[in-house]
């Protein structure tokens with residue numbers, strides 16, 4: 001083979017290699033494209049937001065929700081917080097208020113739970129409820145947490161409603177109770193043992209992936225473990241993002257979660273957004289009110 005022929009072959013191989021590298025960059029780039037650059041106008045879902053706790057102008061928050069088309073499940077800490085969320089929701093179709101009593105507030109309400117039955121009855125989902133044996137170190141408060149959580153689980157079972165739950169440091173007890181009451185859960189910002197995930201999945205639970213995905217290998221591992229058809233996205237705004245970054249979690253922070261999760265799961269941003277909507281629709285399949293709200297929002 002002549003020297004000339006060899007160099008042509010070499011040049012040809014080099015071109016192929018360059019093409020492969022170019023294609024890989026192109027594909028990778030598409031996978032990690034920031035949401036703002038996608039042409040789609042798909043509805044995103046934020047499965048866990050404390051809309052009533054913003055201390056910035058709520059108009060700015062609602063504008064951003066509408067601009068980014070974010071169906072926002074507004075969980076409550078207690079009755080007062082639920083009433084405030086309902087008022088906010090009157091100004092924005094994208095906000096769906098749900099009633100619950102957070103484990104941090106349980107001891108204030110455990111003796112008068114039936115007073116709030118009308119809130120439970122009207123709420124399309126239940127939340128935020130759950131247990132916290134990590135941030136709450138005072139064990140004398142645990143019986144009230146359990147009493148409130150079980151009260152809501154019993155109601156959720158009777159009314160066939162999905163619950164939006166907090167599990168911090170109490171992951172084993174929470175799954176035991178979900179199994180006992182046979183209630184379907186949105187497991188919010190799970191950060192517990194990987195070994196328990198399958199047990200939650202067997203109980204029909206869906207896991208939200210939160211803003212911590214960008215900061216924690218453990219959360220990345222959880223995102224990897226849970227299959228796409230059981231995943232939802234959330235921010236826990238406004239507190240979740242500010243806990244991590246000292247910046248107020250505005251609604252569009254959700255886009256950071258979606259972008260990163262799409263990268264982790266190696267799917268396009270659009271297909272992830274669509275899958276999350278499918279997942280949410282499956283969860284609320286028995287709720288015509290929520291489904292028709294989602295249909296309406298999709299048309300905006």
Ligand SMILES: [Zn+2]
Nearest residue numbers: 048050128236
């Ligand atoms: Zn929360």
